[in-house]
Amino acid sequence: MIKLKTRPVFIALFLAGMLVLSGRSPDDPFIEYLQQQLEKYNQNFNSEKAFLMTDRFVYRPGEDLWFKGFVSSVIPAENITNDFFIRLINSKGEPIIYRRYPLVDNETSGHMIIPRSCVPGKYWLIAYTGWMKNQCPQEAFRKEILISKYFERRYQVEVNYDRSFYSPSDTMNALVKIADAQGKPMAQTEFDYVLGTLNKSEVKGEGITDVKGKCRINCIIPANDDLLMLSFDIKNRKTPGTYAHVIPVITKNISVSVFPEGGRLVKGIRSKVAFRSVDRYNLPERIKGIITDMDGEFIDSLKTGDNGMGYIEFTPLSESSLLKIVSPEALENVIAFPPAMDSGIIIRFNGLSGNEALFEVRSNYNRQISTYWTAVKNQKMIWAKQVSFRESSTVKIPLINQKSGIIQVNVFDEQHHVVAERSFAYESQYGILNVSMERHVYKTRQRVSVLVDCPKTLMNKDLTLSVSLSKLAHNAFDRDLNSIVQVTGCDQTGVQPDSDDLALLTSGFSELDWAEVLDQTPVKTPYVQLDGLSGVVYDKKENISPHAKVRITHFPNFRLYETQTDENGSFRVSFGSDIIDYRFLNIDAYDATGKVNLNTKIDYSYVQKLADFTENQPENSEMSKIKDLVRYGEPDLVYFLRYGPGKFREKKTDTHKKYDPYQYSKYTDIMDIIQDIKPYRLSEDRIIFTEPLRSNTDTTVMIDEAIIVINGSLKGNKIGALKNILPSDITNINISTSAIDVHKYTPLNFKGVIEITTIQGTGRYRQSSSPAAPGIISAAEKQFYSPDYSIETSYSADNRRTLYWNPKIQYQGNSMLVTFYTSDIKGLFFGHVAGIDDQGNPVEGSFSFEVE
Numbered sequence: 001m002i003k004l005k006t007r008p009v010f011i012a013l014f015l016a017g018m019l020v021l022s023g024r025s026p027d028d029p030f031i032e033y034l035q036q037q038l039e040k041y042n043q044n045f046n047s048e049k050a051f052l053m054t055d056r057f058v059y060r061p062g063e064d065l066w067f068k069g070f071v072s073s074v075i076p077a078e079n080i081t082n083d084f085f086i087r088l089i090n091s092k093g094e095p096i097i098y099r100r101y102p103l104v105d106n107e108t109s110g111h112m113i114i115p116r117s118c119v120p121g122k123y124w125l126i127a128y129t130g131w132m133k134n135q136c137p138q139e140a141f142r143k144e145i146l147i148s149k150y151f152e153r154r155y156q157v158e159v160n161y162d163r164s165f166y167s168p169s170d171t172m173n174a175l176v177k178i179a180d181a182q183g184k185p186m187a188q189t190e191f192d193y194v195l196g197t198l199n200k201s202e203v204k205g206e207g208i209t210d211v212k213g214k215c216r217i218n219c220i221i222p223a224n225d226d227l228l229m230l231s232f233d234i235k236n237r238k239t240p241g242t243y244a245h246v247i248p249v250i251t252k253n254i255s256v257s258v259f260p261e262g263g264r265l266v267k268g269i270r271s272k273v274a275f276r277s278v279d280r281y282n283l284p285e286r287i288k289g290i291i292t293d294m295d296g297e298f299i300d301s302l303k304t305g306d307n308g309m310g311y312i313e314f315t316p317l318s319e320s321s322l323l324k325i326v327s328p329e330a331l332e333n334v335i336a337f338p339p340a341m342d343s344g345i346i347i348r349f350n351g352l353s354g355n356e357a358l359f360e361v362r363s364n365y366n367r368q369i370s371t372y373w374t375a376v377k378n379q380k381m382i383w384a385k386q387v388s389f390r391e392s393s394t395v396k397i398p399l400i401n402q403k404s405g406i407i408q409v410n411v412f413d414e415q416h417h418v419v420a421e422r423s424f425a426y427e428s429q430y431g432i433l434n435v436s437m438e439r440h441v442y443k444t445r446q447r448v449s450v451l452v453d454c455p456k457t458l459m460n461k462d463l464t465l466s467v468s469l470s471k472l473a474h475n476a477f478d479r480d481l482n483s484i485v486q487v488t489g490c491d492q493t494g495v496q497p498d499s500d501d502l503a504l505l506t507s508g509f510s511e512l513d514w515a516e517v518l519d520q521t522p523v524k525t526p527y528v529q530l531d532g533l534s535g536v537v538y539d540k541k542e543n544i545s546p547h548a549k550v551r552i553t554h555f556p557n558f559r560l561y562e563t564q565t566d567e568n569g570s571f572r573v574s575f576g577s578d579i580i581d582y583r584f585l586n587i588d589a590y591d592a593t594g595k596v597n598l599n600t601k602i603d604y605s606y607v608q609k610l611a612d613f614t615e616n617q618p619e620n621s622e623m624s625k626i627k628d629l630v631r632y633g634e635p636d637l638v639y640f641l642r643y644g645p646g647k648f649r650e651k652k653t654d655t656h657k658k659y660d661p662y663q664y665s666k667y668t669d670i671m672d673i674i675q676d677i678k679p680y681r682l683s684e685d686r687i688i689f690t691e692p693l694r695s696n697t698d699t700t701v702m703i704d705e706a707i708i709v710i711n712g713s714l715k716g717n718k719i720g721a722l723k724n725i726l727p728s729d730i731t732n733i734n735i736s737t738s739a740i741d742v743h744k745y746t747p748l749n750f751k752g753v754i755e756i757t758t759i760q761g762t763g764r765y766r767q768s769s770s771p772a773a774p775g776i777i778s779a780a781e782k783q784f785y786s787p788d789y790s791i792e793t794s795y796s797a798d799n800r801r802t803l804y805w806n807p808k809i810q811y812q813g814n815s816m817l818v819t820f821y822t823s824d825i826k827g828l829f830f831g832h833v834a835g836i837d838d839q840g841n842p843v844e845g846s847f848s849f850e851v852e
Contacts, residue, residue, distance in 0.1 A: 030372055030416060031384045034518075038381055041517045044526035045134075047379065048073035048081065050141045051484045052127040053834055055466045055802045056473035057145045062116045065145075066784060068464040068807040069101065069108040070481065070836050071129055074380075082574070083130035083531040084108045088145075091122050093611050100580040103129070106836070109464070109807035110579070111782055120148030122628075126610060130531035137609040143478060155180060157232055157243040164306050165248045165286045167328055168223035172247070176207065176215045178234065181827070185213025192233040195219055195247070197226045198622055225252045227281060227626060244629055246283070248306070250328040253280040254287060256335050258323065259506050262347040262411075262420035265316045265340040269362050272348060273337070274311040275323075276506035277304050281626045284308025288327035291337075293318045303327075309502050316340035345371065347411055347420040349501070357397040357424060359409065361389060371419075372412040373397075376512050377405045403841050404428040404482060406504070408511045418514050425504055430455070431482060433463075433833055433845030441850045442822050445789050445798065450818045450831065452845065454811045457837035463811070465818055467804040470830035470848060477631050481834045481842045532574040535602040537565045537589045544569030545591065545598050553586040554578070555707070555714055558748050584746075586716040597720075664727040671719065673727060674754060678735045680706075685718045689737060689752055706735075706752035707745060714745045725758065732757045789821045798823040804831075822851045 048071055055066040069084045081103065088097035096115060101108040128140040158177040166172055176193075178186045187209060195203040202222040207215040221228070228247040254277055261272040277285045284307050291299040291314060299321065304310035314321075321337040343364055350358040363369060368390045375383040375397050383397050397409065404427050411420040434453040442448055452463070466473070516523070537548040550571045552561040559578060565571045589598040628634060667673050674680065680687045686705035707714060708721045715721035736742075737752040745753065784805040787794065800823040809816060822829075831847045 028372070028384075028386050030412070031374075031386065034372070034374060034384065034412075034514075035381055037517055038376075038379070038512075042379055043076065045524075046073065046075040046079075046527065047135055047139070048075065048129050048131045049139070049484055050084070050127045050129055050132060051481050052086065052125060052141050052143060053464055053466065053481070053832070054125070054143065054145070055805050056468040057143065057475055057478070058472040059114045059145065059147050060149055061114050061118045061147060063114050064782075065112045065114055066466070066802070066805045066807075067110065067112070068834075069103075069127060070834075070842075071103060071106055072484075072836055072840055072842070073131070074840060075131065079131065079527075079529055081129040081131040081529070081531055082576075085126075085128050085130075086112075087126040087607075087610070088112070089124050089126065089611075090119070095583075096123065098582040100575060100582065102575070102577045102579070104577075107462075107807075111784075114147055118147045121146075123147055128606075128610075130529065131527065133530040133606040134527035137606070137613040140610060141484065155186065155234055155243070156183065157234075157245075159230060159245045161248065163248070165250050166221045167250050168221055170221045171218060172221055173216065173218050174230070176209070176217060176232070178209050178213050178215075185209075185211075187211045187213055189213070190235045191215075192235070193217060194231045194233075195222075195228060196231075197224060197228060198625055202228075221247075221249060224249075227251065227279065227283070229629065242634075244634055246626075246629055248286075250286060251279050252328065254278070254285045254325070254328075254333065255280070256287065256323065256325070256333065257506065257508075258335060258337055259508065260338055261349070261505065262422055264344060264346065264420070265321075265338060266344040266346050266362075266364060267316055267318070267340045267342055268364050269346050270313055270315045271346050272311055272313050274502060274505045275302065275304060275309065277308045281623065283626075283630065287325050289323050289325045292322050292324060294320050294322065307503075309506050311502065311505075345369075345411060345413065345419045347409070347422055349409075349422050349424050352399075352426070355398060355400045355402075357399060357407070357409075357426070359395040359397065359422075360392065361387065361395055361411065361420075362392045363389075364391075366391070370414050372416070374410050374412075376408045376410070377402070379512060382407070399426055402426060402428060403430050406509070406511065410514055421510065423504055423509055423511070424501060431841055431843045433843055435831070435833060435845045435847040437847060437849060439849075441852060444822055444824050444826065444851060446822050446851075447790065448803075448820055448822060448849065450847065451815055452811070452818070452833055453815045455837065455843065456814075457839050457841070458811065458835065458843065460838050461810075461835055462808045463816070463833055463835040463843070464807045465804060465809055465831065465833045466802070467820065467829055467831040468802040469825060470828040472801055473832070474830040475631075481836075481844050484842075530606075532572050533585070533602065534570065534572040535587075535600050536569050537571065537598050537600050538569060539596075539598055542599075545589070547592050548598055549590045549592070549594055550600070551588045551590075553588070553716065554580055555584040555586065555716060555746050555748075556581060558703075558746075584714055586718070588718075664730050667727040670722050670725050670727055670730070670756075673730070673733060674735065677733060678752075682719070685720060687717075687719060687754070691737070703748060703750045705750060706754055707742065707750045709745055709753060709755045711757055717750070722756075725756070729758045730756060731759055786820050799825060801825055803829065826851050 051070040051072075053068045053070070059065055067086070069086070071081070071084065084101045084103050086097065086099050086101065087095055089095050096118065097112055099112075101110060123145050125143045125145055126140050132139060156179045158179075160175040160177070162173040163170070178189050178191070180186055188211075189209045190206070191208070192204070192206045194201045202224065203219045205217060205219065207217055209215045228249045229244050230247050231242065231244040233242050256275060256277045259274040259276070261274065265271055265273075277287045279285050286304055286306060286308065288301070288303045290301050291312065293299060300312050300314045302310060302312050302323065316337070319339050321340070323335040323337065325333040325335075345361060345363045348360040348362075350360055352358070361371065368388060370386060370388045373385050373387055373395060374381055382402065385395075387393060387395055406423055406425050408421065408423045410418055413419045436451045438449050450465070454463070533552065537545045537550060539545055546565055546567045546569055548565045548569070550563050550565065550573070552573050553559070554561070557578070561573045561575065563571050563573050587600050587602070589600045590596060591598060664673055674687070679690045681690055682688070683705070687708075688704045689706060705717045707717050709715065710721065710725070734755040735752060736755070739749065742750050742753045786804055787798070803823060804818070804820040806818070809818065828848060828850055831849075833846070834842070834844045836842055
């Protein structure tokens with residue numbers, strides 16, 4: 001998180017300089033009013049952006065996930081956020097990890113242990129700050145990761161089609177190339193292929209590759225309204241495999257969106273209109289069409305490219321125009337254009353020239369008119385000017401010293417209404433780190449040297465460097481640090497804007513809503529600090545309890561946090577510099593005297609909103625399979641690289657002994673069961689076993705009471721955790737005073753642990769064999785292991801897939817040199833270096849090399 005702490009006098013000088021450089025003048029009262037309103041808006045609704053960099057995106061259960069969190073913002077000092085939240089959720093939306101990390105110098109770093117109990121599948125890492133809880137959930141950082149045993153892909157299958165798109169009844173002539181993992185052609189390799197949809201096979205065949213690993217297949221494209229796939233089943237005793245490709249077939253399930261440049265059409269003015277055509281899976285579709293007026297008179301023709309996007313330029317002469325799709329045939333879609341206005345203003349973006357963005361403005365008013373132009377990036381006005389013209393004019397927006405990003409241009413008319421809007425992407429070389437290597441091919445256990453040229457603005461900052469096996473670390477669908485920081489706001493269309501102008505034009509992306517900025521009656525509540533944990537305390541009659549005492553216990557390190565409610569019964573607790581696992585929090589509330597127990601209700605509204613906006617589709621849904629096919633090349637996400645064939649096997653039966661409903665039926669209270677198993681006494685609602693200490697010579701600080709674990713989840717050390725558990729629901733109780741059993745749940749030396757399994761937890765309880773709690777406390781202290789083979793000797797296998805990870809590399813001079821050693825793993829490795837400089841701008845670079 002970058003906080004630009006600038007004194008007011010410097011701010012005034014800076015703004016004055018911007019007025020001169022941008023062509024703005026203090027004599028433009030409306031422009032000054034826009035600037036003031038935007039600054040006022042930013043005071044109430046400034047935003048932060050979070051980014052989570054990980055060493056890779058594919059992990060085995062029990063492996064370390066190394067991360068670095070960045071936050072970029074320019075907000076008032078009193079609203080600086082200290083909390084960085086990380087959530088790992090499974091495909092059902094269930095939280096696996098939910099932690100809070102403190103931000104130090106706008107960054108945080110550490111590692112997580114992927115629980116050994118994780119079921120193979122897709123998971124999502126979500127990151128956000130306390131301040132971002134005010135923003136819409138779509139702005140939270142999301143990254144899809146895969147967790148399971150991964151295997152090396154035995155083959156590479158490439159398909160070259162003879163056409164960009166096929167229609168039903170066309171003949172498909174495809175060249176199939178099969179190679180091994182190293183890219184060597186696989187000669188005389190037999191395979192079966194199936195052409196069909198997810199649910200139906202249309203065409204089947206077989207083939208065998210030649211000496212170059214190639215084979216041609218020919219078949220007729222069947223008539224089908226759904227997506228077609230070409231699947232291969234490669235026959236090999238040792239390394240069989242199944243691979244799939246999407247066939248570029250035009251279907252009838254097409255949706256077409258229309259985007260006039262600037263947002264509107266005006267009669268008699270030639271305008272640019274963009275189109276985006278997609279199928280029901282949001283994949284691009286190629287179409288051809290004609291533009292007509294309402295009487296059917298031909299105006300122009302249209303076709304989209306392979307990306308489903310295209311545009312035309314035409315002059316609307318009537319109020320309405322229509323797009324009639326003529327290809328694919330039998331698709332009787334008619335799309336209406338937005339109505340053309342009788343009079344108005346249109347703008348056109350004519351590209352970049354040097355350090356300027358060129359715009360053309362036209363009107364049909366037949367008189368001199370005045371307009372007001374603004375350019376905004378990341379909710380900051382970077383340029384504004386009053387432009388007067390008659391019929392047409394050229395407007396140049398200076399971009400000197402501007403960093404990469406998406407810039408939104410708005411035009412206001414004489415009545416101060418927004419009449420045109422256009423966003424464009426500006427790519428600057430600033431922020432791109434130059435990374436060089438001495439060579440690009442290495443042997444196993446060989447030294448690698450990486451040289452990074454750094455800008456001066458990184459003098460007081462650090463960089464993060466990660467090097468991992470490319471197929472486990474690099475995914476073309478993941479957004480990088482630059483793309484996260486460049487874009488602010490929610491894109492309600494669901495399309496992520498990128499640097500391609502046509503893609504940006506057809507995304508409907510709008511960073512700033514000027515109507516909301518200028519509205520004197522805000523429709524949303526100003527943002528407030530939302531760090532820590534908040535909630536409400538109420539009594540048994542559900543009346544709020546003002547001035548009640550609240551105590552929160554974090555069991556991994558047995559930290560206590562105390563506060564009290566205000567007159568509305570609300571409270572908030574901040575965690576300072578501690579790492580907090582929300583799964584191990586115990587919350588107690590008492591009245592002002594501290595004698596009466598009260599109830600608490602924690603505010604998890606933002607977490608619920610995140611769940612509503614996160615993709616949590618069942619693994620067998622068609623949409624999920626299609627996304628997996630496009631993203632990873634497999635519709636079932638069960639390929640050898642990441643999951644292996646074992647996922648299709650039947651799950652092993654539960655080894656827990658059969659539930660006996662009469663086992664504890666003679667008891668009326670669970671406390672009696674515990675007393676019979678191991679005698680205890682109560683002390684302030686805590687269970688203390690009466691047997692002697694483990695060792696009279698043990699100098700370790702011992703906590704007398706026992707902790708309580710229910711269905712594998714640590715519930716604290718108070719008997720209130722046993723409330724509402726019926727003896728007849730208990731399937732097993734295990735009581736241990738062994739330090740090993742206690743340390744499975746906490747590093748503290750409690751006297752014992754009471755493990756209870758109920759009928760509700762039977763079958764789903766899988767206790768991790770590695771302690772969870774110590775990983776929380778030592779997350780910031782554990783160092784990544786990277787051997788130095790110049791001084792070390794090892795005869796055991798080195799199977800490191802992440803060769804190097806360092807979240808805090810500082811440079812001296814103008815560059816930094818990083819060295820590390822390769823492992824015994826061969827293949828292509830991907831390196832990623834990223835950071836944010838002292839001006840809040842992202843810097844980033846990447847490199848790759850081969851190990852053979």
